[in-house]
Amino acid sequence: DSGVTQTPKHLITATGQRVTLRCSPRSGDLSVYWYQQSLDQGLQFLIHYYNGEERAKGNILERFSAQQFPDLHSELNLSSLELGDSALYFCASSNDKGGPDTQYFGPGTRLTVL
Amino acid sequence: AQSVTQLGSHVSVSEGALVLLRCNYSSSVPPYLFWYVQYPNQGLQLLLKYTSAATLVKGINGFEAEFKKSETSFHLTKPSAHMSDAAEYFCAVNSGGYQKVTFGTGTKLQVIP
Numbered sequence: 001d002s003g004v005t006q007t008p009k010h011l012i013t014a015t016g017q018r019v020t021l022r023c024s025p026r027s028g029d030l031s032v033y034w035y036q037q038s039l040d041q042g043l044q045f046l047i048h049y050y051n052g053e054e055r056a057k058g059n060i061l062e063r064f065s066a067q068q069f070p071d072l073h074s075e076l077n078l079s080s081l082e083l084g085d086s087a088l089y090f091c092a093s094s095n096d097k098g099g100p101d102t103q104y105f106g107p108g109t110r111l112t113v114l
Numbered sequence: 115a116q117s118v119t120q121l122g123s124h125v126s127v128s129e130g131a132l133v134l135l136r137c138n139y140s141s142s143v144p145p146y147l148f149w150y151v152q153y154p155n156q157g158l159q160l161l162l163k164y165t166s167a168a169t170l171v172k173g174i175n176g177f178e179a180e181f182k183k184s185e186t187s188f189h190l191t192k193p194s195a196h197m198s199d200a201a202e203y204f205c206a207v208n209s210g211g212y213q214k215v216t217f218g219t220g221t222k223l224q225v226i227p
Contacts, residue, residue, distance in 0.1 A: 002157065033214070043158075043204065043217045056214045090157055102148070103215060105157035 004093050004106035012112045018079040021109045025093030032074040038087035081113045116141045116209045120218035128226050133192040135221050137205030147188045148206040200225045
């Protein structure tokens with residue numbers, strides 16, 4: 001158990017819909033990272049938040065957005081969903097106070113878009 | 115810019131044989147390097163990391179990796195494979211600062227009884 005929690009574990013929805021994925025980091029970690037993992041694209045970095053502020057963006061679509069709240073949990077919002085958005089979405093947390101640190105991954109949310 | 119290349123998307127070894135998973139990196143500054151393992155339907159778990167201390171890094175489950183600057187490599191090894199080692203392994207690089215970690219494309223390890 002990494003200490004990172006993600007909800008829900010599974011999500012099935014239809015094209016055009018909007019979903020929200022939630023992540024709670026390990027106690028004391030200030031950074032949250034979001035990743036998308038699919039068979040054809042592999043593990044893709046989406047976005048990084050540190051203590052409520054966006055720090056880095058990766059291959060995140062404009063239909064996707066994220067935020068980190070004052071209690072440090074984070075949400076990833078996916079809208080206008082397409083079939084190709086079906087994937088595993090992971091969040092990871094790390095301390096990063098003294099620089100980049102080990103990322104601890106949650107169990108993931110499996111999104112299926114029908 | 116930073117990148118990481120994992121040679122071999124699939125590797126098969128016999129139980130008890132040496133495991134060698136290859137990783138080469140590119141970084142303009144001394145990097146932090148990581149190996150993660152992912153078991154089916156689970157998140158990634160850290161195996162070991164290199165942060166510019168000892169070049170030979172020991173991790174969990176009997177794995178180790180050696181940082182070779184001259185070869186820009188960080189290969190993962192284990193002397194004797196167990197069936198439980200069957201999983202996907204990811205090498206990752208971070209060149210410092212609050213930058214994203216770049217993951218390799220992963221290597222699926224199959225252990226044959």
